Amino acid sequence: MFPQKIRKSENSNGPTLDGRYVLSDHSYGKNSVKILYVERRGPVHVIKEMEVSTHLKLYSQKDYTYGDNSDIVATDSQKNTVYILAKKYGVKGPEDFALRLSKHFISTYSHVEEVHIHIEEYPWQRICKDEFSASYKSLDDGCSINYSNFNDRLKHNHAFLFTPTAQRHCDVILKRNDKTPVIMSGISGLRVLKTTQSSFVNFVDDEFRSLQDQHDRIFSTVVECNWEYTYVDGNTKFCQIYDIVKDAIVKNFAGDLKSGIPSPSVQHTLYLTEKEVLEKVPQIGAINMTMPNKHYNLFDAKPFQNVIPGDNNEVFIPTDKPFGIIYAQLDRKDLASSKL
Numbered sequence: 649m650f651p652q653k654i655r656k657s658e659n660s661n662g663p664t665l666d667g668r669y670v671l672s673d674h675s676y677g678k679n680s681v682k683i684l685y686v687e688r689r690g691p692v693h694v695i696k697e698m699e700v701s702t703h704l705k706l707y708s709q710k711d712y713t714y715g716d717n718s719d720i721v722a723t724d725s726q727k728n729t730v731y732i733l734a735k736k737y738g739v740k741g742p743e744d745f746a747l748r749l750s751k752h753f754i755s756t757y758s759h760v761e762e763v764h765i766h767i768e769e770y771p772w773q774r775i776c777k778d779e780f781s782a783s784y785k786s787l788d789d790g791c792s793i794n795y796s797n798f799n800d801r802l803k804h805n806h807a808f809l810f811t812p813t814a815q816r817h818c819d820v821i822l823k824r825n826d827k828t829p830v831i832m833s834g835i836s837g838l839r840v841l842k843t844t845q846s847s848f849v850n851f852v853d854d855e856f857r858s859l860q861d862q863h864d865r866i867f868s869t870v871v872e873c874n875w876e877y878t879y880v881d882g883n884t885k886f887c888q889i890y891d892i893v894k895d896a897i898v899k900n901f902a903g904d905l906k907s908g909i910p911s912p913s914v915q916h917t918l919y920l921t922e923k924e925v926l927e928k929v930p931q932i933g934a935i936n937m938t939m940p941n942k943h944y945n946l947f948d949a950k951p952f953q954n955v956i957p958g959d960n961n962e963v964f965i966p967t968d969k970p971f972g973i974i975y976a977q978l979d980r981k982d983l984a985s986s987k988l
Contacts, residue, residue, distance in 0.1 A: 671712060675764065677703035678723040681730045685739040693806040696739045697770035700746075702726040704753060705762040719759050729753075742767040743831060743886040746820035750829060754822055762823045769816040775809050777802035814838035814871075816890060833886065834874035835894055839942070840901050841868035846911045866964060867911055868942035871897055875925065878933030878983065889929050896924045897937075914939050914974040922978035936977035943967045 679701040687694040704726070710716040733752060739745050746765040753763045815837045822829040846867030851857075873893060877884075900921040903909025911917045922935045945967055949960035 671709050673705075674709060674712060675703045675705040675762070676720075676723065677701060677764075678726040678730075681727050683730060683734055683739075685734050687738060691805045695772055695808060696741070697772060698739070698742060698745070699768045699770075700730045700749070701766040702730065702749060702753070703764040703766075704757075704760050705764075707759050707761045721753075721757055721760070726753075741887045742769050742816060742818040743820065743833060746818055747822075747829065747831070750820045750822035754824055760824070762821065765820045767818050771811050771813060771815065772808040773811045775804040775807045777804075812837070814894065818886075828879070831877040831880060832874060833877075833890065833893075834872070835890070835897070836872045838871040838873075838894070838897060839868070840871065840898070841866065841942070842902060842908065845903070845908045848913055866944040867901075867914070868944060869901075869914065869939040870942065872938040873897060873921075873935065874937075875929075875932045875935040877931050878980070879931055884931060889931070892928055893925050893935075896921050896928070900924065914941065914972075915976070918974055918976055919978070922976065926978060926980060933983045934977060934979040936975065938973065938975045940974075941972040943971060 681700040681702070682698075683700060684695060684697045687696075702723075704721060706719050708719045710718075711720055729752065730749065733748055734745070737748060746767050749765050750763040753760055814835050816833075816835055818831070818833040820829050820831050843866055844864055846865050847863050848865065849861040849863060851859075875893065900909065900917055901911070918937050918939050922937060925935050926932060943966070944964040947960055947963040947965055949956050949958075949963070
């Protein structure tokens, strides 16, 4: 969390005690503040469970160089701020809450130069009637279970399933002298697999090649996707945008429910996904994706023809290392180069 690059110092508020070194970057904060927020809309309840991390960068460096703590907003105070603002204003979603936290720290403490908020949301979903229709089948006729109807699906009012299909996260970086914050959102850990319509042929054929053309193979990956917003306003629906991105990933990987979609390479599937997101969400200026290959190698049944005669196309051996990995970032042409 909060990875920092080693970089050459350009500006500094001043040298350390002996004058030989420059404190080129610094911050501190509270990581992984866990919170569950329950919004009670009458009988229907909505939950948001998150881990919130807050990092502050102060104008002063005297806490590092002199041991003077007089400007430090304690990490325990930062933790309490998460809970207090949640109680005071509610929690709509990761990006909205991160923006509220960052603006609070900047406006409340004049000696804070920069705020970085990182939020990871826990994947809870409302229990649908489908999930336990078998258990309650005998109760379908006449039992008055209090369901609510959302998007034409019967869903439970206040019971949820933990569905770790993917991890939603966001980062908001707000600098005092910047007009707008940097808002980055993402999805990680989305593991998908399809058993056909994936190929990989006509690649470089030289003395180092051992892989044969793959005309029909298993395609499995764990998607990591991040996107940065060019602009947002009070009407920006971050949760809806997250769903659009997730749907684009699944759609371009899986295709139609019956006919599927061909994938001539991981690269092509990745590109089609990023292109669709930029076409559908004008607020996003750049998007990147990482798709590692999760290999499933066909079991060699030839030595066992006396036991299992014929060709094998049913039994595969999962392998986790080594693995191929494909990455690309797609920017809007009229946008300056983004660094996600």
